[in-house]
Amino acid sequence: MSATSIFVSRIRGLPVVDSDGDQIGKLRDVVVAQRSGSETPRVRGLVVELFARYRIFVPMLRVHSIDAVQVVISGVVNTRRFSRRDAETLVVEDLVERPVTRRDQRQPQVIFDVSIRQVRNRDWEVAEVALREAGRPRFRRRGHVTIVPWRDVLLGGQQQGQDTERVVAEMEEMNAADIARELHDMTPRRRGDVVQALSDDTLADALGELPTDEQVALISSLDTERAADVLEEMDPDDAADLLGELAPELAERLLGEMQVEEAEDVRRLLRYEESTAGGLMTPEPVILPTDATVAEALALVRNEDLSPALASMVYVTRSPHETPTGTFVGGVHIQRLLREPPSLLASGLVDTTLEPLRPDASLAEVSRYFATYNLVCAPVVDEDHHLVGAVTVDDVLDHMLPEDWRGDQMDGLVPEEDEEAATAAGEGGADRGRTTQLR
Known part of the structure; x- marks a missing residue:
């Protein structure tokens, strides 16, 4: 193991504690996602098992430190049961014992262990792979083990949906506006596959860049739990704008699925008229x-x-x-x-x-x-x-630009200046309104 990398077998089972030192569970697996080209997979987060054998996902943004004794996390963590996305891979469950071929050899081997390393503040990636001959039990150091960089191996047993994984991996490196444009140009079926595979935070950022009607259609196509997760990742003011466009029953159902604190921020914004300072503001300034x-x-x-x-x-x-x-x-x-x-x-x-x-x-x-x-x-x-x-x-x-300006941008159009629309926006414009049932 290199000085800057950590093998998953060494930290699997370690206690996961909060910033006060109180244990909340144990680390059970590491979630990674493939990236485009020859880039090594990015570590998205950890699978943590709570004391009732209930597993949750902890994003790496919440991981303060990892050492040989414990994993320290901070901030608010979503306690919903962990459910793997299509584009995500679990190190222990999916990679260990998986057949691979080294680029400089033809003899097949299997993955014995995988190491991760921190490349920037709270940004981790896969570093190395420990390989061994087939037929050895997991995480037992018997027989010869070779450690090589991730880029030196080719995975065997490729799964279906690899093309979607490639697209998603490329999108993870794009800015939100470009992801939105890609989603806008896809066929409905293709868009559905990619949306299901995107991480919640990436989808949330892109959602805010889509035209309003496409935002509504996309969030309505998701199951309630996933839609609530995505709304939690959005800025509260953007989430309030989107919920204000939905049917009152659906909006209330989504708010009920969101974390209480996140939902309360959005509910407070929904009490204000949209084209006012209260409707425009974010409740999370510095x-x-x-x-x-x-x-x-x-x-x-x-x-x-x-x-x-x-x-x-x-x-x-x-x-x-x-x-x-x-x-x-x-x-x-x-x-x-x-x-x-x-x-x-x-x-x-x-x-x-x-x-x-x-x-x-x-x-x-x-x-x-x-x-x-x-x-x-x-x-x-x-x-x-x-x-x-x-x-x-x-x-x-x-809110001052014409209501369809995002749609024009998606289609590559530069709309002419509309003085009447600008004047209407300056005086408050048409109030799309937010339903009072959400209070």
């Missing part, structure tokens, strides 16, 4: 306590999952620090944070000239606000002066 330093603020905005717009400003509030927060103190621009000493309190750097938006501010008011203050992100505060969310400029543009 929030700081009053005693946070500049260094702590910059550490939060380094999160790669944040959009550039959302990372452009942090918001200081009193406890609690999840929306709706305690009293809103003010917003701090990232440029100001970059100019100040790391030990300085961020609360002393708030922009006192910035008046927050109200949740009922119309789209026209919000767009003028962004133009007036030259912002790409703005706070939304309720009548009790609690921060309830933040609006980003991309959401404003999304």
